[in-house]
Amino acid sequence: MGLLTFTYVKTSIDEEICMDSLIVDLYHEYKKNNGGHICYLYNQEENYINNAVSFIMAGIKNGDFIFLLENDRNLLLIQEKLQKELNTDQLSNLLVMNNYDFYYAQGNFHPHIVVSEFLKTLEPHLDKKTPISTWGLVEWREDKEIYEKLTEYEQQVDKSIKEKGFISVCVYPAGKTPDSFRKALHNCHNIVINDEEVMHLS
Numbered sequence: 493m494g495l496l497t498f499t500y501v502k503t504s505i506d507e508e509i510c511m512d513s514l515i516v517d518l519y520h521e522y523k524k525n526n527g528g529h530i531c532y533l534y535n536q537e538e539n540y541i542n543n544a545v546s547f548i549m550a551g552i553k554n555g556d557f558i559f560l561l562e563n564d565r566n567l568l569l570i571q572e573k574l575q576k577e578l579n580t581d582q583l584s585n586l587l588v589m590n591n592y593d594f595y596y597a598q599g600n601f602h603p604h605i606v607v608s609e610f611l612k613t614l615e616p617h618l619d620k621k622t623p624i625s626t627w628g629l630v631e632w633r634e635d636k637e638i639y640e641k642l643t644e645y646e647q648q649v650d651k652s653i654k655e656k657g658f659i660s661v662c663v664y665p666a667g668k669t670p671d672s673f674r675k676a677l678h679n680c681h682n683i684v685i686n687d688e689e690v691m692h693l694s
Contacts, residue, residue, distance in 0.1 A: 512539075512546035514690070518683065519550045519625070519659060527657040529650050531681040533666040533674070539687060540663070541566060544627055545573045547661060551625040552582050556659075557617045561591040561628035587613070591629050601632065603645035611652060618656065625659040643676040650680040 515532075522528030534540040544566070551558045562570065567588060574583065598605055614624055632638050646662065653660050664677070666686055678684060684691040 512542045514685070515543045515547050515661075516550045518685075519547055519554075522659045522682070523554065523623075527653055527659050528682045529653045529680065530659075530661045531677045531684045532661055532663045533669055533684065533686040534663060535666045535687050541569045541573070544570050545577075547625070547627055548574060548586060549577055551659070552578060552585050554623070556585070556623045556625045557614075558586045559614060559624065559626040559628075560586060560588045561594050561626075562588065563591055563629060563631065566629065589613075591631055595630070596633070601635065601638065601641050601645075603641050603648060606645055607648040607652065610649070614656075624656070627661045627663070629663045631665070639670070639673045639676070642673065643680075646677060646680045 518528075518530060522530075532540075532543070534543075544560075544562070548558050548560065548570070560567075560570070567590070571588070574586070594609070595601055595606055597609065610626075611618075614626075617624055630642065632642065635641070649660065649662070652658070662677075662681070669677075674684075678691070
């Protein structure tokens with residue numbers, strides 16, 4: 493599907509509807525449909541942290557193994573909230589890694605290597621037939637080719653998600669994500685959400 497051929501339906505988010513409830517509803521909807529790929533463009537940090545916590549809790553309580561890629565600042569906030577809601581056994585189903593350490597393990601962002609490591613990390617749980625959900629905050633260094641690399645990465649991840657039946661949320665800071673790259677993101681996600689609307693893609 494070309495960059496400009498996507499179709500979509502926008503739905504405004506009522507101010508009375510909590511975003512964390514929306515992310516849980518999306519999780520359960522995709523759980524019924526053997527996985528899904530969600531793009532989340534966020535502006536408000538508090539909403540973002542609450543959404544991450546709600547998604548993780550929904551997955552763990554549903555028996556999923558959760559792979560969380562986050563920066564250290566957000567990890568402290570997320571883990572603090574999770575420790576108040578989940579017991580030690582439940583938290584053992586959460587794998588946490590620093591996003592920069594993961595994405596730049598080879599010094600630069602190499603899409604095929606990142607995807608390979610992504611699948612290798614999850615392989616033991618795939619072998620056990622454990623349902624898997626992932627949440628990854630994507631942050632990047634200055635690189636004139638970074639958006640081409642990120643597009644390739646998202647395309648490869650999307651293929652793996654469809655093959656394996658994951659539920660994956662890829663998160664980008666809205667203020668740092670240019671319109672040209674957003675068009676590419678539309679092409680490899682089932683749905684795009686932000687603080688104001690939901691965009692169902694087909």
